[in-house]
Each structure stands twice: as structure tokens, then as C-alpha cells.
Amino acid sequence: MKRVLTAAIAVTALLLGGCGGGAEDEGRPAAADASFPVTVGSVTLTERPDRIVSLAPTATEMLFAIGAGPQVVAVDDQSTYPPEAPRTDLSGFKPNAEAIAGRDPDLVVISDDLEKIADQLGKLKIPVLLAPAAKVIDDSYRQIDQLGALTGHRDESAALVTRMRTEIDKIVRGVPPRTEPLSYYYEIDETLYSATSKTFIGSLLAPFGLTNIADAADPDGSKNGYPQLSPEALVAADPDLIFLADTKCCRQSAATVKQRKGWSQITAVRQDRIVALDDDIASRWGPRVVDLVRAVADAVARVPA
Incomplete structure (x- = not known):
């Protein structure tokens, strides 16, 4: 390269x-490339990396979105987007230093330091960028900027962040304000795990003025914003909207929700306000969060004021 x-x-x-x-x-x-050497956190690169390994699906999406795709030589087994990403059997959940090193990377990107993989690769003199799960949208923007700097795509990353900011702002402003807030239930899996307002998902939905019924199940944050709701509490909360982020993993749909015992009385079910989301988009914090925000906006806008 x-x-x-x-x-x-x-x-x-x-x-x-x-x-x-x-x-x-x-x-x-x-x-020489004037943008190097560059330092991001504890990572310093003296020249542009031409053999990048991504062990994080979100990082993979970010890298390709900023034009660094040709520099990516391998991605983990969960990186399903974009289709052209060089997917391998490498795992971000059970990382193997030897297998990763075998790809001869000059930069590895991870979202979790499982098995202390950063230290293992560090001993092999392989630079590792830790890009953890975002808590708010600004974390996403910062990671995009970091990857842009490390890969020699500063202009492209800045343009992407600007585009995302502009599109999200436009989408939110396009939804008419309501006199009474709508309530919602965000389903992570069919065992009724959900995400509160204090999570990244919650922060994305907050601008629409929605009330999250999961907040009551984790008032002190002891469950890290991801409580498991009881069927009784959920039915009693009677959400106006239901968002399903488990359509792929758990094959949930409006049809399966309507078959759940006691759920026929929930407003969202009675009014056909069950929104099927793409699991991958709903669980990542990359460029496609714009699509998630748009899906939520469309659902809110369809509810009569």
C-alpha cells in the first residue's frame, strides 16, 4: 500500500x-504527509496507517464513512456494514493477539479492552485505539474526528460530523411540537431489557420530548441504564410507542408483540405504533445514527397531536 x-x-x-x-x-x-506524526490519546502514529484492523463494528462503519476503507485489511466477525468491509473470523469479544498480529496491522481499533488485548498488542508494538461505546452523540463525533486524524482523513471526518449534525438537527426540527409528551418503550431483546434516558439511545430520543417508561425501573442508575422490565409494569405503563431493536437477533415484530399475553390493551399495540428497527443501526453509534433518529421522528410525527 x-x-x-x-x-x-x-x-x-x-x-x-x-x-x-x-x-x-x-x-x-x-x-511526507504533513499531517503526521499524529497523537490521539495514548496512540502516536508517525505515518499514515495502511493496514488497519477493526475489532468494533461501529469503528468499521466510521472508517469506511470517512474514506479510510482502502486502509482496512480486516474487521471482526460482527462488522456487518458496509458490505465491502473485509470481514473475518477475528473476534472483538474474545480477541486473540496472535491472530490479530498475523494480519500485520499498523493500527488496531477496539471498543472494549477485553482480555487486556490492548496490553497484549502493545507488547508487540502494535498501536491500539480504544473507542468505547458512546454515551452521548458528541462521543460519536469525537471518535470520528479521532479516526480521521489517525488515518489521514481529517477533512473527510470533519465533513461527516458536520453532515450528521446538520441532518439530525433538521430531522428533530421537522417534528411538530406536542402539548403532551408521548411515552415510549425501547426493547433491546424479547426478555424485556430496555434502555433508559441516561443511555446513548435515550439521549438520541430526548430531543423529541418523549417520556421513557424504563426510567422508573432504574431510578438510581444501579442497572447502568439497562433494566429488565416486568410484563406487569410495562403493561401498566401503557406506552404510546414501542421501538423494537431486536428484529434480527430475536425475530421480534409487530405481529409477535401483538401475540404477547396482556399486551393488546397497550396503547402502542392498539394504535399500531410498533416500530421495527434495524438491530445493527440501533446498537451502534456511528454515522447511521442519523437513520435511527429519522425512524424515531417518522414514528412520532405519525401520532396525531
Whole structure:
């Protein structure tokens, strides 16, 4: 890859210089990338990485969205998007340092430091960027900027962040205000685990002025914002909207929800306000959060004021 990059720079220099360079230009080294060395957190790269391994689906989406896809040589088994990502049997949940090192990476991106993989790779002199799950949308923007800096795509990452900010703001402003807030239940799996307002998901839905029925199940945050609701409490809460983030993993749908015992009396069920989401989009904090926000906005806008 570096040979290709050097050749490209050399060709560009010849074109800019016209035909008058002559022999005196032969053997002159290509100009170095002025954006390197670069430091992000504890990671310092002296040159642009051309062999990136992503062990985090969200990071994979971010890398391809900022134009660093050609630099990615391997992604983990959960990185399902974009389709062209070089998916492998590498695991972010059970990372294997030897297998990762076998890909000869000059940068590895992880979202969790499981098995102390960062230290293991550090001993092999392999740079590792930890990009943990976002708590608010600004965390997503920051990670996109960090990846842009480390991969030599600062302009592209800045443009992506601006585009996301603009689109989300436009989507939120496009939903008419309501005199009475709607309530909602956000389902993570069919065992009724949900996400409160203090989670990343909750922060995305907050601008719509919605009331999260899961908040009552984790008032002190002792469940880290992801409580399991009881069927009785959920039915009693009577949410106006139900968002299903388990359509792929657990094959849940409006039809399966309507078959649940006692749920026929819930307003969201009676009024057909069950919104099926894409699990992958709903569980990641990358560029496609815009699609999630849009899905929520469409659902809210369809409810009569």
C-alpha cells in the first residue's frame, strides 16, 4: 500500500511540474504527509496507517464513512456494514493477539479492552485505539474526528460530523411540537431489557420530548441504564410507542408483540405504533445514527397531536 501511495504522489508531482523536470528530478523522495506524526490519546502514529484492523463494528462503519476503507485489511466477525468491509473470523469479544498480529496491522481499533488485548498488542508494538461505546452523540463525533486524524482523513471526518449534525438537527426540527409528551418503550431483546434516558439511545430520543417508561425501573442508575422490565409494569405503563431493536437477533415484530399475553390493551399495540428497527443501526453509534433518529421522528410525527 505504501508503494502505491508513494507512486501516486510521484505521479502527481510530475503532472504538476509539467514535462520540464528532466533527469534532475529522478530519485527525489516523495513529500511526507504533513499531517503526521499524529497523537490521539495514548496512540502516536508517525505515518499514515495502511493496514488497519477493526475489532468494533461501529469503528468499521466510521472508517469506511470517512474514506479510510482502502486502509482496512480486516474487521471482526460482527462488522456487518458496509458490505465491502473485509470481514473475518477475528473476534472483538474474545480477541486473540496472535491472530490479530498475523494480519500485520499498523493500527488496531477496539471498543472494549477485553482480555487486556490492548496490553497484549502493545507488547508487540502494535498501536491500539480504544473507542468505547458512546454515551452521548458528541462521543460519536469525537471518535470520528479521532479516526480521521489517525488515518489521514481529517477533512473527510470533519465533513461527516458536520453532515450528521446538520441532518439530525433538521430531522428533530421537522417534528411538530406536542402539548403532551408521548411515552415510549425501547426493547433491546424479547426478555424485556430496555434502555433508559441516561443511555446513548435515550439521549438520541430526548430531543423529541418523549417520556421513557424504563426510567422508573432504574431510578438510581444501579442497572447502568439497562433494566429488565416486568410484563406487569410495562403493561401498566401503557406506552404510546414501542421501538423494537431486536428484529434480527430475536425475530421480534409487530405481529409477535401483538401475540404477547396482556399486551393488546397497550396503547402502542392498539394504535399500531410498533416500530421495527434495524438491530445493527440501533446498537451502534456511528454515522447511521442519523437513520435511527429519522425512524424515531417518522414514528412520532405519525401520532396525531
